[in-house]
Amino acid sequence: xxxxxxxxxxxxxxxxxxxxxxxxxxxxxxxxxxxxxxxxxxxxxxxxxxxxxxxxxxxxxxxxxxxxxxxxxxxxxxxxxxxxxxxxxxxxxxxxxxxxxxxxxxxxxxxxxxxxxxxxxxxxxxxxxxxxxxxxxxxxxxxxxxxxxxxxxxxxxxxxxxxxxxxxxxxxxxxxxxxxxxxxxxxxxxxxxxxxxxxxxxxxxxxxxxxxxxxxxxxxxxxxxxxxxxxxxxxxxxxxxxxxx
Amino acid sequence: xxxxxxxxxxxxxxxxxxxxxxxxxxxxxxxxxxxxxxxxxxxxxxxxxxxxxxxxxxxxxxxxxxxxxxxxxxxxxxxxxxxxxxxxxxxxxxxxxxxxxxxxxxxxxxxxxxxxxxxxxxxxxxxxxxxxxxxxxxxxxxxxxxxxxxxxxxxxxxxxxxxxxxxxxxxxxxxxxxxxxxxxxxxxxxxxxxxxxxxxxxxxxxxxxxxxxxxxxxxxxxxxxxxxxxxxxxxxxxxxxxxxxxxxxxxxxxxxxxxxxxxxxxxxxxxxxxxxxxxxxxxxxxxxxxxxxxxxxxxxxxxxxxxxxxxxxxxxxxxxxxxxxxxxxx
Numbered sequence: 001x002x003x004x005x006x007x008x009x010x011x012x013x014x015x016x017x018x019x020x021x022x023x024x025x026x027x028x029x030x031x032x033x034x035x036x037x038x039x040x041x042x043x044x045x046x047x048x049x050x051x052x053x054x055x056x057x058x059x060x061x062x063x064x065x066x067x068x069x070x071x072x073x074x075x076x077x078x079x080x081x082x083x084x085x086x087x088x089x090x091x092x093x094x095x096x097x098x099x100x101x102x103x104x105x106x107x108x109x110x111x112x113x114x115x116x117x118x119x120x121x122x123x124x125x126x127x128x129x130x131x132x133x134x135x136x137x138x139x140x141x142x143x144x145x146x147x148x149x150x151x152x153x154x155x156x157x158x159x160x161x162x163x164x165x166x167x168x169x170x171x172x173x174x175x176x177x178x179x180x181x182x183x184x185x186x187x188x189x190x191x192x193x194x195x196x197x198x199x200x201x202x203x204x205x206x207x208x209x210x211x212x213x214x215x216x217x218x219x220x221x222x223x224x225x226x227x228x229x230x231x232x233x234x235x236x237x238x239x240x241x242x243x244x245x
Numbered sequence: 246x247x248x249x250x251x252x253x254x255x256x257x258x259x260x261x262x263x264x265x266x267x268x269x270x271x272x273x274x275x276x277x278x279x280x281x282x283x284x285x286x287x288x289x290x291x292x293x294x295x296x297x298x299x300x301x302x303x304x305x306x307x308x309x310x311x312x313x314x315x316x317x318x319x320x321x322x323x324x325x326x327x328x329x330x331x332x333x334x335x336x337x338x339x340x341x342x343x344x345x346x347x348x349x350x351x352x353x354x355x356x357x358x359x360x361x362x363x364x365x366x367x368x369x370x371x372x373x374x375x376x377x378x379x380x381x382x383x384x385x386x387x388x389x390x391x392x393x394x395x396x397x398x399x400x401x402x403x404x405x406x407x408x409x410x411x412x413x414x415x416x417x418x419x420x421x422x423x424x425x426x427x428x429x430x431x432x433x434x435x436x437x438x439x440x441x442x443x444x445x446x447x448x449x450x451x452x453x454x455x456x457x458x459x460x461x462x463x464x465x466x467x468x469x470x471x472x473x474x475x476x477x478x479x480x481x482x483x484x485x486x487x488x489x490x491x492x493x494x495x496x497x498x499x500x501x502x503x504x505x506x507x508x509x510x511x512x513x514x515x516x517x518x519x520x521x522x523x524x525x526x527x528x529x530x531x532x533x534x535x536x537x538x539x540x541x542x543x544x545x546x547x548x549x550x551x552x553x554x555x556x557x558x559x560x561x562x563x564x565x566x567x568x569x570x571x572x573x574x575x
Contacts (some may be wrong), residue, residue: 081454084452084453089453090453096449100511113440113455115455152454
């Protein structure tokens, strides 16, 4: 079973995406498909292009070539706010709260600009931030700020969410809670693309993974198969034929 | 349901402050400066100084809107000021407009130049600040160019003495200050103000919150440009005779920025207080002893950066939060 074999009509279809920084091809012909209510993982070593892929799809970096289609609409080269209103949103590897606003204002400002806003209080409850709603966003812990990123994304009723290393720095109990919350999102119809290094966490959340290295997809399929794949092991463990022989 | 049951509680649940403060305090931010000017003009003979002070309050609030709410610092803010003065002067001299109408035309001139400068928002930080400075200087070079004397009167400036009206120009200057403060009050207490602060904190993150960053920042820029344009127009009208170097003067930008920073950027009262205090100091010390004035200004800026980066408003807030006897809310 592969990731793609489960998808009839992809919600997100990325085809041959190339992102360049000068002459360096950070993404080198990446193709990814994500279906409705599907959670996939993006894994790969540091510098493999995972966050660059998220940044390109979400409008921060322009693509040099390739295409991004979402729910039948071509979003290639569109502005980030248009992409967000179309139903794609994200969290950040290094959280980006609006530091001069309160927690509630952070979520309210996104709700105000959303096409189909959710109830702010409900989202604050869902992300366990209700008790901090009047606190300044700059006074939150790093983990809370990551949840605030998530709350700001959720209030816009996204159909697809990129989750960029939300689990980093969490305790085992917090990891369980976050994994459950993400699975609930999938059950509610939200598709997820989870960028993560913690395989145990990914196993609880995703249906399959794409493995990237040097800006290219080298594997797509179930996580268990990825861990047994020679190419994936070589990328993560540095194993090669000469070392084995 | 009884009338008393429908009445809103007197205390705001979110801020725990009396609700009347939410209405009265912003209203006072406009009313008090206007009242002070209306009294001052009867007890202080130098009306032109009061006109200048009112215009600087407006300019400091204009800087507050574009820098305090979006984080873009325009060193070339004087460009709008100069264009406003010249467009209004052209309207008076060649179109026969009255002073107030010409002032509005000057504001429109500022808006048009602001719109032309839109591509500069591709730049950030010091690059943006310095490029706007270059645009301001370029506008000065164009207007003062002797070969354009038939259009701009070149280095010979404009003479508006025929329509001079001290009362009207004073009233317009105070009105502009009031409108500028009111604009900041409305922005700060609106969703648009929240949007601008989100943009200032993190533009990309704001985009992912569905905010059209370029458009909303541009509106703030145009409001600031209009204020400077009208300010330049009223200034030109008030002094009657001016030359390019009088209105395309980087000192206008420096003063407006320092006044806003000294008072407290991003606040309602700060730029008003900053402009009133520092412009008064400038006229007490700066005109007669410019060398001491520069020393005082330098010291003020150093002390501000070191000990009160949020300006007078920051100091006031600190003293309020650390006052010795605070009533318990219980």
